[in-house]
Amino acid sequence: MPSSRALQKASHFDTDLPAIPEEPTESDLKPWRDRIDEIDQTILRLVNEREAYADVIGYIKSKLGVRAYVPHREAEVLENVVSLNEGPFSDNAIRRIFEQIIEETRSLEQRTYEGGDE
Numbered sequence: 001m002p003s004s005r006a007l008q009k010a011s012h013f014d015t016d017l018p019a020i021p022e023e024p025t026e027s028d029l030k031p032w033r034d035r036i037d038e039i040d041q042t043i044l045r046l047v048n049e050r051e052a053y054a055d056v057i058g059y060i061k062s063k064l065g066v067r068a069y070v071p072h073r074e075a076e077v078l079e080n081v082v083s084l085n086e087g088p089f090s091d092n093a094i095r096r097i098f099e100q101i102i103e104e105t106r107s108l109e110q111r112t113y114e115g116g117d118e
Contacts, residue, residue, distance in 0.1 A: 007020070009088060014035075018031035018032060018035075047101060050101070050105070051104075051105055051108065054105045054108075054109065055108075055109070055112070057109075058109035058112060058113045059113065061109075061113070062113040062114075067114070068106050068109040068110045068113065068114055069106060069110075074102050074106075077098065077102060078095055078098055078099065078102075081094055081095075081098050082094055082095055
């Protein structure tokens, strides 16, 4: 039987899980990889949706004369996502992931509304 810890973590998100036989084969990976592919597509869609909303914010900030980089807002976003983290990723891992998302969003905002990278 697979690790009870691994199955317990997976069952937290879905109760209709693929079977895992006592003697798994390569083909037993496919349904799990298919689920990961679906999740990756959802993450990609959500990251792009997030950027679209950030683009509107960038436009409004440019009209208000506000710079793309607003440190206190970025700190607030990071604090929010870390406070919501239930694991299994560490808070530091979540912070790094969102720092990268914020950095890429800010860079695009700067190129679009401020005419370059900073």
